[in-house]
Amino acid sequence: MASRFWPVKDTDLAKHFNDELVGNLTKDDCSIIGQEVILYRIAPYDTQTNMYGEAGETGKVYKAGVKLFCIVDSQDFDWNTDEFGPDTRQDVSFHFQRDMLIDVNFRPDLGDVVSWNDGYFEINGTNENQLIGGQTGNNWTISCTAHLSRINTLNIERTRAF
Amino acid sequence: MAVVLWQGSSSFTSDDTPWGLYDDDSSFSSDVDKFASWAARRLGYPITAVELTSGSFYACFEESVSEYSAQVNQFNIKDNLLSLKGQSTGSNLTHKRLSNTMGEQIFLSETYGSEAGVGGQVETYTNKITLSQSVQEYDLNELIADLSGSGAGTGGSIEVKRVFYESDPAITRYFDPYAGTGQQTNNMLDAFGFGGSSPAITFMLQPVYADLLRVQAIEFNDQVRKSAYSFEIRNNKLKIFPTWTSDSTGSMFIEWSRVDDRDNVLRTRYSGSADTISDISNAPYDNMKYGHINDVGKQWIRKYGLALSKELLGMVRSKYGTIPIPNSEVSLDGETLRAEATAEKETLIEQLREMLDQTSQRALLEADQEASEHLQSKLNKVPIPIYIG
Numbered sequence: 229m230a231s232r233f234w235p236v237k238d239t240d241l242a243k244h245f246n247d248e249l250v251g252n253l254t255k256d257d258c259s260i261i262g263q264e265v266i267l268y269r270i271a272p273y274d275t276q277t278n279m280y281g282e283a284g285e286t287g288k289v290y291k292a293g294v295k296l297f298c299i300v301d302s303q304d305f306d307w308n309t310d311e312f313g314p315d316t317r318q319d320v321s322f323h324f325q326r327d328m329l330i331d332v333n334f335r336p337d338l339g340d341v342v343s344w345n346d347g348y349f350e351i352n353g354t355n356e357n358q359l360i361g362g363q364t365g366n367n368w369t370i371s372c373t374a375h376l377s378r379i380n381t382l383n384i385e386r387t388r389a390f
Numbered sequence: 391m392a393v394v395l396w397q398g399s400s401s402f403t404s405d406d407t408p409w410g411l412y413d414d415d416s417s418f419s420s421d422v423d424k425f426a427s428w429a430a431r432r433l434g435y436p437i438t439a440v441e442l443t444s445g446s447f448y449a450c451f452e453e454s455v456s457e458y459s460a461q462v463n464q465f466n467i468k469d470n471l472l473s474l475k476g477q478s479t480g481s482n483l484t485h486k487r488l489s490n491t492m493g494e495q496i497f498l499s500e501t502y503g504s505e506a507g508v509g510g511q512v513e514t515y516t517n518k519i520t521l522s523q524s525v526q527e528y529d530l531n532e533l534i535a536d537l538s539g540s541g542a543g544t545g546g547s548i549e550v551k552r553v554f555y556e557s558d559p560a561i562t563r564y565f566d567p568y569a570g571t572g573q574q575t576n577n578m579l580d581a582f583g584f585g586g587s588s589p590a591i592t593f594m595l596q597p598v599y600a601d602l603l604r605v606q607a608i609e610f611n612d613q614v615r616k617s618a619y620s621f622e623i624r625n626n627k628l629k630i631f632p633t634w635t636s637d638s639t640g641s642m643f644i645e646w647s648r649v650d651d652r653d654n655v656l657r658t659r660y661s662g663s664a665d666t667i668s669d670i671s672n673a674p675y676d677n678m679k680y681g682h683i684n685d686v687g688k689q690w691i692r693k694y695g696l697a698l699s700k701e702l703l704g705m706v707r708s709k710y711g712t713i714p715i716p717n718s719e720v721s722l723d724g725e726t727l728r729a730e731a732t733a734e735k736e737t738l739i740e741q742l743r744e745m746l747d748q749t750s751q752r753a754l755l756e757a758d759q760e761a762s763e764h765l766q767s768k769l770n771k772v773p774i775p776i777y778i779g
Contacts, residue, residue: 299716321597321717358717368716
């Protein structure tokens with residue numbers, strides 16, 4: 229049951245503001261912030277595993293990407309140089325509006341890969357703790373922390389479809 | 391549940407406004423959709439969404455027309471109230487030109503007339519008091535106030551207006567029997583219509599002031615040398631001077647009125663005057679007909695309606711201080727919109743009132759007088775040609 233504050237009507241209005249600000253998959257209107265990412269869900273049944281349950285020689289297999297709107301919070305690049313040469317690292321957080329994901333029946337999870345800013349980021353953690361008005365029914369955000377991954381470890385190939 | 395927002399156009403049907411005051415006016419139903427479209431664009435549509443519905447714009451437009459109507463009619467009532475008071479409340483005066491009357495001034499003057507004994511609405515009664523020998527004091531409560539019945543005090547307070555306890559008029563003693571007779575007095579009596587003179591009598595012209603001086607001399611003599619007729623009223627006791635000395639009873643008349651009648655504020659002039667205009671609350675000015683308002687007024691209505699729409703949008707956007715977005719919060723422009731709308735509304739009201747004040751009867755007469763004086767001053771500077779005959 230909705231509380232006195234943030235009843236369904238107000239929540240819907242806030243969602244409308246989010247659609248206008250962040251973006252909505254079902255609307256053609258351009259949003260004000262408009263940060264787009266492509267999320268690739270891992271396909272566990274298509275991924276071959278070895279005796280340890282790890283991905284086999286063919287690596288992980290991902291499903292077709294889905295375009296989503298979110299708020300991206302990226303950290304600065306971190307350069308690490310070791311005996312193999314320089315390596316680029318970057319941590320990025322992707323914050324999705326939960327209702328938008330419910331509308332498309334989609335939920336990011338650990339191991340999924342997000343394509344953003346010409347890079348691929350593997351999700352290493354999720355958080356759902358933005359409770360509007362303290363109401364558990366008003367969980368507003370699914371936040372995903374991810375790290376930059378090498379493209380050669382992913383079975384993802386960008387096609388003209390995107 | 392989808393949020394209902396402004397969709398870019400609307401189609402007005404009757405009863406779409408909250409009050410339905412102007413829904414039957416074809417001009418209103420034609421303009422209200424245009425207003426909604428215009429106001430939405432002025433609020434950012436279609437670049438940004440406007441969180442108002444067509445019903446919101448309709449309500450704002452209706453209120454704006456009513457506000458304009460109220461402001462103008464308030465001014466009309468204020469400007470015409472002196473002539474309106476006491477008039478029937480049955481006639482609708484909206485959009486009507488009124489003529490000034492003296493009705494209220496005369497109504498107010500009647501109170502003074504009552505006190506002065508020259509008209510008014512307070513009923514005056516006359517009682518006869520029987521004077522008895524050697525009785526100097528008479529109790530007015532006993533004789534008038536406490537009596538019941540028509541024309542009596544019936545226990546209420548009375549106010550004595552006049553006491554007819556006076557000596558004979560001096561004019562009746564003008565012809566002093568001890569002063570002898572002569573043509574002069576005969577002629578004087580004839581001039582006053584008292585004479586019975588025969589024709590061919592001698593006439594002599596005599597100024598009126600000579601008669602008045604003589605009358606005054608008689609009255610002054612009575613006051614100084616005689617016991618002048620007078621009275622005192624203290625604690626409802628009427629004391630007469632001099633005391634009645636005749637062994638036969640005499641009569642004295644008293645004119646009085648009831649205090650509650652004098653102080654009655656709910657006075658009606660006639661039986662049908664109960665439902666008359668008393669103040670600004672029942673002056674029969676109704677909402678204006680939208681179609682009768684000129685374009686000057688309609689422009690004010692549009693701008694005020696826009697301010698109302700902006701205020702409403704501000705209320706929608708500022709119900710919560712911040713709106714959640716993924717992992718953060720944003721503040722919308724609701725407070726700014728409300729502040730702007732408040733300022734715009736105040737400015738529009740102020741401008742309208744100022745304009746109305748400049749068109750009051752007094753202001754127009756003053757402006758006309760000023761223009762006349764300027765014109766006269768200008769004409770005075772025109773060289774006057776010298777006429778050579």
